[in-house]
Amino acid sequence: MGNYLHSLRKRRRKREADQHTQLGDQRVAVIGLGRFGSSLAHELMSRGWDVLGIDTDAHLVQKYSDALTHAAVADCTDPEVLRQLGVNDFTSAVVGIGTDIEASILITSNLLEAGVPNIWAKAISRQHGQILERLGAPHVVLPEHEMGERVAHLVTGRMLDFIQFDDDYALVKTVAPEVVTGMPLGESQVRSKYGVTVVGIKRAGEDFTYATAETVVVRADVIIVTGKTQAVEAFAELS
Known part of the structure; x- marks a missing residue:
């Protein structure tokens, strides 16, 4: 064999x-x-x-x-x-x-x-x-398993979407928590504090755009975050 x-x-x-x-x-x-x-x-x-x-x-x-x-x-x-x-x-x-x-x-x-x-x-x-x-x-x-796992994340948390990749890495769409609003992302130290990276942002009435260190996130912005699964899950639950 x-x-x-x-x-x-x-x-x-x-x-x-x-x-x-x-x-x-x-x-x-x-x-x-x-x-x-x-x-x-x-x-x-x-x-x-x-x-x-x-x-x-x-x-x-x-x-x-x-x-x-x-x-x-x-x-x-x-x-x-x-x-x-x-x-x-x-x-x-x-x-x-x-x-x-x-x-x-x-x-x-x-x-x-x-x-x-x-x-x-x-x-x-x-x-x-x-x-x-x-x-x-x-x-x-495994479409049924993967979809079930994805929906479970959406039902039990504040995530708007969730995609998990190999090696325990995930991408999450979520409403920006207050801890990253009102200041440039570079100053919020999201990566060092929470172990995640904000890669995209969408403001009401606007299209998604890339996030940079100079991007200022405001309340109600939708952001795309990547990182280890546990880290992005925890970040999405921040208020």
């Missing part, structure tokens, strides 16, 4: 290097046209991408066929099917299957074996995500 995973990762790295000049390729295969896959496919189409939508459910394929560049009824757990559909030549693919974990793993494995460099695989649990990561999937997303 270890040698097999190493082989998959080696092929993926080689294909990624070979296709480095094709990063402008705006084609993507979306495998699985459930709520997640179909929503993603529509968003990609709206951004001008060519989308090949694939599902084993003929009803779903028929439902979305007019909205996508191409659509096909196919079982991508068979690597030969991917080859016949031309997915092996794509630089981007999304595995949107969640309910059938075995199919998700097999399809991700097939895409890795084919050397598709940019693969996003949906996981329905942390365990599922760990399997996909160990397999070598470059990008694993």
Whole structure:
């Protein structure tokens, strides 16, 4: 198993290097046209991408066929099917299957074996995500978990929006607490006192703009703050 995973990762790295000049390729295969896959496919189409939508459910394929560049009824757990559909030549693919974990793993494995460099695989649990990561999937997303965590932060705090990244780092949109109002940000010493950085500011009736050391924050301003998750959470709770 270890040698097999190493082989998959080696092929993926080689294909990624070979296709480095094709990063402008705006084609993507979306495998699985459930709520997640179909929503993603529509968003990609709206951004001008060519989308090949694939599902084993003929009803779903028929439902979305007019909205996508191409659509096909196919079982991508068979690597030969991917080859016949031309997915092996794509630089981007999304595995949107969640309910059938075995199919998700097999399809991700097939895409890795084919050397598709940019693969996003949906996981329905942390365990599922760990399997996909160990397999070598470059990008694993847990939409339900991540959205639940995000909404929990919004419900329980003063944040207007919350996005968490890797390595315990987060970005928060919040109403400016009083401790940073009425003076330039450089004088408020936000970074040294609270361990966060104010990177953007929005005043009522105005657009968002970059924050600088000379920016003076006033009451009711909305600010964008970055830093370690615990630090931005604590800062957003200041009154």
